[in-house]
Amino acid sequence: MNSQLTIFENELITGHPKRIVNVASVPQRSPFRYPGGKTWLVPTIRKWLINSQSVKELIEPFAGGGIIGLTAAFEKLANHVTLAEIDDEIAAVWEVILSDSNEWLANKIHDFELTSENIKRELDNPNKTLQDIAFCTILKNRIFHGGIITKGSGLIKNGENGKGIHSRWYPKTLRDRIISIKYIRNSISFIRGDAFEIIESNLANKDIYFFIDPPYTIAGKRLYTHFEVDNDRLFQLISRSKGNYLMTYDDSGEIRDLIKKNNLNFRTIEMKTTHHLKKSEIIISNNFSWWDK
Numbered sequence: 001m002n003s004q005l006t007i008f009e010n011e012l013i014t015g016h017p018k019r020i021v022n023v024a025s026v027p028q029r030s031p032f033r034y035p036g037g038k039t040w041l042v043p044t045i046r047k048w049l050i051n052s053q054s055v056k057e058l059i060e061p062f063a064g065g066g067i068i069g070l071t072a073a074f075e076k077l078a079n080h081v082t083l084a085e086i087d088d089e090i091a092a093v094w095e096v097i098l099s100d101s102n103e104w105l106a107n108k109i110h111d112f113e114l115t116s117e118n119i120k121r122e123l124d125n126p127n128k129t130l131q132d133i134a135f136c137t138i139l140k141n142r143i144f145h146g147g148i149i150t151k152g153s154g155l156i157k158n159g160e161n162g163k164g165i166h167s168r169w170y171p172k173t174l175r176d177r178i179i180s181i182k183y184i185r186n187s188i189s190f191i192r193g194d195a196f197e198i199i200e201s202n203l204a205n206k207d208i209y210f211f212i213d214p215p216y217t218i219a220g221k222r223l224y225t226h227f228e229v230d231n232d233r234l235f236q237l238i239s240r241s242k243g244n245y246l247m248t249y250d251d252s253g254e255i256r257d258l259i260k261k262n263n264l265n266f267r268t269i270e271m272k273t274t275h276h277l278k279k280s281e282i283i284i285s286n287n288f289s290w291w292d293k
Helices: 039-050 067-074 088-097 102-111 116-124 130-143 171-182 195-201 231-238 253-261
Strands: 057-060 080-085 188-192 208-212 244-250 265-272 278-285
Touching: 039 067, 039 244, 039 265, 057 067, 067 080, 067 188, 080 088, 080 195, 088 102, 088 130, 088 171, 088 188, 102 130, 102 171, 116 130, 195 208, 195 231, 208 231, 231 253, 253 278
Parallel strands: 057 080, 057 208, 080 188, 208 244
Antiparallel strands: 244 278, 265 278
């Protein structure tokens, strides 16, 4: 039976595991509580990379929380990983974590007394250094509702078991995650820059593996500062790639039209949202030989 879906089908691919991934079973590598994070996709990415020939370079041009790049680095699924992010606050976090200031950030988080007064003092500081910006970004990501750090976001009110702002503030866990990255940082590079430029400059490289997870067409405006993505241009670019790629998107009519327009291959995969709703997402790749293995 041919396992490829037509453009109008919405079922899970025949032969691909139908069990929705329990994210608690996946090692949590990222310090971010990231809206739209791809922890649930880690087993699929492992399968993609393990069944590929030796992966010299994995590029994640919309890094965000960076869970895929971190997993590839920790589990040696690629010889080298490049994370890229255009958002200044998120970029500051990665620059600090991958620098000699790694332990400073880890200890600042661990030793910080989470009170309203201390939060206000940190966030209102008008003379933030790069390290301060990194800390405040993690702070906002952990104490703002939904982990959303865009303007207009507010503090968690009730949170888990009525813990309010303490609900997602795990100082020891965060310190441990950040310190652990220090030991693999030689296998990771970071670029503060535009994803399109990074993709375009690597299109001719046959050894490149792209994992592309842009802000989604539906939820992006609410979740991200840099939510506007020229999807038409992105699809045109990736269709010219000489290397390997795997893109993820929400399953929408716009995305299916772009897939058809650019003659790309795709599959659908089920996931469960943070509100425990099942939904389908789209996986786009130029090679699905690994999918049913």
